[in-house]
Amino acid sequence: MAKATITRVLMRDLPPPPEGTAKYQIFDDKVPGFIAERRHTGSTFYLRYTDLRGRGREVKLGRYGDVTVDQARRQAEQLRASVSLGVDPVADKARRRAVPLLSTFATDRYLPYMRERMRNVVNPEAQLRLQIIPHPGRKALDEVNQDDVVSLRRKLLAEGLSNATVNRHLATLRSMFNLALKWQLFDGRNSAASPGMLPEQHRDRFLTATETRALVKALDAEQCREAASALALLILTGARKQEVLRARWEFVDLDRGVLTVPLSKSGRPRHVPLSPAAVRVLESQARRKIQGNPFVFPSSIVEGQPLQGLRKPWEKAKKAAGLPMDLRIHDLRHSLASALANAGTPMYEIGAVLGHRQLSTT
Numbered sequence: 404m405a406k407a408t409i410t411r412v413l414m415r416d417l418p419p420p421p422e423g424t425a426k427y428q429i430f431d432d433k434v435p436g437f438i439a440e441r442r443h444t445g446s447t448f449y450l451r452y453t454d455l456r457g458r459g460r461e462v463k464l465g466r467y468g469d470v471t472v473d474q475a476r477r478q479a480e481q482l483r484a485s486v487s488l489g490v491d492p493v494a495d496k497a498r499r500r501a502v503p504l505l506s507t508f509a510t511d512r513y514l515p516y517m518r519e520r521m522r523n524v525v526n527p528e529a530q531l532r533l534q535i536i537p538h539p540g541r542k543a544l545d546e547v548n549q550d551d552v553v554s555l556r557r558k559l560l561a562e563g564l565s566n567a568t569v570n571r572h573l574a575t576l577r578s579m580f581n582l583a584l585k586w587q588l589f590d591g592r593n594s595a596a597s598p599g600m601l602p603e604q605h606r607d608r609f610l611t612a613t614e615t616r617a618l619v620k621a622l623d624a625e626q627c628r629e630a631a632s633a634l635a636l637l638i639l640t641g642a643r644k645q646e647v648l649r650a651r652w653e654f655v656d657l658d659r660g661v662l663t664v665p666l667s668k669s670g671r672p673r674h675v676p677l678s679p680a681a682v683r684v685l686e687s688q689a690r691r692k693i694q695g696n697p698f699v700f701p702s703s704i705v706e707g708q709p710l711q712g713l714r715k716p717w718e719k720a721k722k723a724a725g726l727p728m729d730l731r732i733h734d735l736r737h738s739l740a741s742a743l744a745n746a747g748t749p750m751y752e753i754g755a756v757l758g759h760r761q762l763s764t765t
Contacts, residue, residue, distance in 0.1 A: 513582060
């Protein structure tokens with residue numbers, strides 16, 4: 404083991420390794436562990452040290468030419484001081500290298516985790532695929548900063564997305580970083596913890612009795628009877644759209660007047676009460692059962708599957724009934740709740756009908 408003071412002159416005059424050897428090393432006699440290694444391809448500086456567990460470690464300081472002798476020596480001294488304070492440069496470097504890219508974490512860890520816990524991850528998947536991954540996704544998690552979050556928000560607004568939609572994207576990003584920190588995938592803070600949520604205009608739109616009658620009359624003229632019946636059931640029950648579209652006959656009890664939702668938005672089964680009018684809708688639908696299709700509202704296009712959507716029949720019915728075109732299917736749920744409240748129904752009963760777990764939600 405050659406020992407000498409590693410200087411610029413020494414490095415300049417270092418000969419290549421002897422024939423038959425790949426390298427040789429010179430250990431500095433002033434800074435313990437500071438090494439200059441000479442190979443046929445050039446010279447490199449290293450620091451060798453012992454970690455807190457007594458294991459020998461070696462960290463690369465840089466190639467001679469990329470860094471000077473003085474720079475390498477200063478770095479070796481700084482690292483030795485940090486080792487004395489309990490820092491392990493090799494482990495720290497390995498930890499940084501192990502931090503995944505945002506895109507990798509999103510596809511390999513975050514979405515699989517959310518699929519286990521959410522019935523529907525279509526929105527988060529689309530948000531990540533179309534907007535979040537193409538923007539800061541090429542950065543490692545610990546490289547994403549608040550400027551990236553602000554830039555993403557501006558980009559979404561520039562594309563014409565509503566404040567509410569932008570906020571959903573930001574909430575997904577915040578959720579991702581919360582999980583990454585919880586799983587100790589990187590050290591630091593959640594750069595999306597306060598993403599600058601935008602003000603939202605919460606719409607409270609309720610159908611009047613006259614509007615409801617006009618809508619029902621418009622549904623009577625709808626050619627797709629499955630879609631008309633599904634919309635009618637939404638008007639009469641205040642159920643969520645997917646709860647109705649994915650309803651199966653095995654969970655319908657017409658005698659007791661109950662539609663059971665095995666897995667509701669709250670993650671629990673819930674029972675939707677069926678009024679006599681709702682029972683009549685389902686009795687009519689039962690006469691159109693398709694053999695081998697378990698769904699109450701079967702698809703006429705995809706065998707064995709439920710009706711996929713209600714957008715076109717809904718738009719036609721609104722237009723025919725003279726209703727505002729910005730009226731949403733979800734507003735039917737609000738309308739039922741409003742009608743029940745105006746009829747003097749106790750708040751806890753309305754919450755039970757809507758499937759709310761907390762009275763404050765109702």
